[in-house]
Amino acid sequence: MSKATLDAPAKEEEKVSPFLKMVLELGPLVVFFFANSRGEWLASHFPVLSEMGGPIFIATGLFMAATAIALVVSWVLTRTLPMMPLISGLVVFVFGALTLWLQNDTFIKMKPTIVNTLFGAILLGGLFFGKSLLGYVFHAAFKLTDEGWRKLTLRWGLFFIVLAVMNEVVWRNFSTDFWVAFKVWGTMPITILFTLSQMPLIMRHSLEQPEENKTP
Missing domain, CATH: 1.20.1300 (3 helical TM bundles of succinate and fumarate reductases)
Known part of the structure; x- marks a missing residue:
């Protein structure tokens, strides 16, 4: 594989503004924090969320969704998925699913x-x-x-x-x-x-x- 091929994803990443990169990385965490602190409010306004369980479980579900969105947006903008966010995202999906399924x-x-x-x-x-x-x-x-x-x-x-x-x-x-x-x-x-x-x-x-x- 040529150096130009290896550097292509990096050049695509450079086109994404640092602010947007920060939003994609920190956004899911902010969603997690907000959903946990306002879990009861979310459940009362969006009854479907109450089926997940208490605030921490609502936060987990929304954290998984926000992580998926961040990865999709990153792929659309750069046509690549950085290894560390990808691995972290996979672990979020696996452990998040176990959290919701087992209510633990x-x-x-x-x-x-x-x-x-x-x-x-x-x-x-x-x-x-x-x-x-x-x-x-x-x-x-x-x-x-x-x-x-x-x-x-x-x-x-x-x-x-x-x-x-x-x-x-x-x-x-x-x-x-x-x-x-x-x-x-x-x-x-x-x-x-x-x-x-x-x-x-x-x-x-x-x-x-x-x-x-x-x-x-």
Whole structure:
């Protein structure tokens, strides 16, 4: 497969505004939070939703629908589905379906643990076999040295494991409402701060753009 073919999805993604990307990524979480906090109101105004169960189950159903919509819109705009959102979406559908079917919110609460552990294991496992897999995900956004990709992959791998542990601690020791709020207003800011904290490493190990690719 040629480099042009590999870069085609990345070029399509560049056409999507950063604001729209943020909406597609955070939108389902906001829907989840709103539906959980206003579950009774939604059930009273839309009786069909009450058949799902209490607020957390209504939130789970709407979270699944919002995730599906976000993936479809992403595909329509870019003709590609980023690997991490795709895997996360599949886990949402599986664990969300189990949550609704068995009327047990443990499944949807374990979803972040499963996803983050999976990402962490993949990244750290790749390093064990000498592969900096993060480079395959973000090659279109950053051009780093091999050492840079190794360090960044290690940090993200460990960060995903930390997120998994945090999710387990919160959902097992606090109320459902607190867990939902932490998932939206705790995990996302922490992830953003961690991402920003990696910029010095990215700058140190960035490769200069070849002269022929630079714009005049």
